[in-house]
Amino acid sequence: MQISSQLSTRIIWAQTGHQIPVGQLVVLAEIGPIHACVTCPDWWRRLPGRQVLPTGNAHFGKLRKISAELLHCAKLRHMLPVMRVSLFVACLTDLFAPDVGMAVVQSLEHFGCEVDFPTAQTCCGQPAFNNGFPADARTLAIRMLDVFQNADYVVTPSGSCCAMIRAHYPELFHDDPQRYDRAVDLAARCYEYVEFITKILKVDLSSLTLPEDEKFTYHYTCHLRTLGASGAPAIALLKQLGGASFTEMEKADQCCGFGGTFAIKYTDISGAMVRDKVQCGAATGADTMIVNDGGCAMNISGGCHRHNVPMKVRHISQIIAAAIEHSAKKSKVGK
Numbered sequence: 001m002q003i004s005s006q007l008s009t010r011i012i013w014a015q016t017g018h019q020i021p022v023g024q025l026v027v028l029a030e031i032g033p034i035h036a037c038v039t040c041p042d043w044w045r046r047l048p049g050r051q052v053l054p055t056g057n058a059h060f061g062k063l064r065k066i067s068a069e070l071l072h073c074a075k076l077r078h079m080l081p082v083m084r085v086s087l088f089v090a091c092l093t094d095l096f097a098p099d100v101g102m103a104v105v106q107s108l109e110h111f112g113c114e115v116d117f118p119t120a121q122t123c124c125g126q127p128a129f130n131n132g133f134p135a136d137a138r139t140l141a142i143r144m145l146d147v148f149q150n151a152d153y154v155v156t157p158s159g160s161c162c163a164m165i166r167a168h169y170p171e172l173f174h175d176d177p178q179r180y181d182r183a184v185d186l187a188a189r190c191y192e193y194v195e196f197i198t199k200i201l202k203v204d205l206s207s208l209t210l211p212e213d214e215k216f217t218y219h220y221t222c223h224l225r226t227l228g229a230s231g232a233p234a235i236a237l238l239k240q241l242g243g244a245s246f247t248e249m250e251k252a253d254q255c256c257g258f259g260g261t262f263a264i265k266y267t268d269i270s271g272a273m274v275r276d277k278v279q280c281g282a283a284t285g286a287d288t289m290i291v292n293d294g295g296c297a298m299n300i301s302g303g304c305h306r307h308n309v310p311m312k313v314r315h316i317s318q319i320i321a322a323a324i325e326h327s328a329k330k331s332k333v334g335k
Contacts, residue, residue: 078080082114086151090158092294103321126164154190163226198233208323209242217286220253221293247284258299274303286313
């Protein structure tokens, strides 16, 4: 532990627990009568009179800013720990829903992350792999290994692309020991957005409020199964937001009929499946269906349009970003 006293402010540094990558540090700041810490280790909890702000707390960004200013004054800014995240935006998001990528960045930065976007990234190879072209998929995967080799974390709004990296990259390189190890390493650092903010950042959205009351339902995308994830974390996040109400829809975990080229090869089956999904969503009376995968979102949104169902389809990052903006505006007005 290192203690530095500057400007009547004490900055304490301690080795991290499991919530921040090994090798980084946790900053604890004492600012006048305010005591706060990022991950609240047990020994800090036991100290008398400490107000704890755990990772993901709505005040985390404020604490980070205050700590950064203090460290700058003390010429210790270079020691400030940062959770560095590289955004893997995924093809469909990049081409058809770039606002989802921007919402992911905005919310991650709000929660204290430093986010970068490697511009050399391309497709992860999932379409080629799913259609029986492993050599082509391997070429794209090699590029991904290079592009994200230095990222602490890789976060994507696409569950299916995350599943491709986590489940299938090691498989692609099982006969290539050197690249296999790199594939396993990237797989361990790659997270779907909801998975990352709940498992790693452990965010608490209870202090955030939506711009207006909104009714939600949720579609469980198929590829989350590959990640071993359920829809429960996303639903729990929605329920934390002020102004949000949630109604579970029938057949929430049933495929929407997209399935990549499945929707092209089996158009009648796909069309019937998305019609069923839209009807189930409409029956809830929801204003918005949360769909956290680009292909599914496009398919269901198109289904809503074709069947005249006035239900919006959104990624949860867009909802969280809207709540962050609205809550920030309310805070400024309050001051």
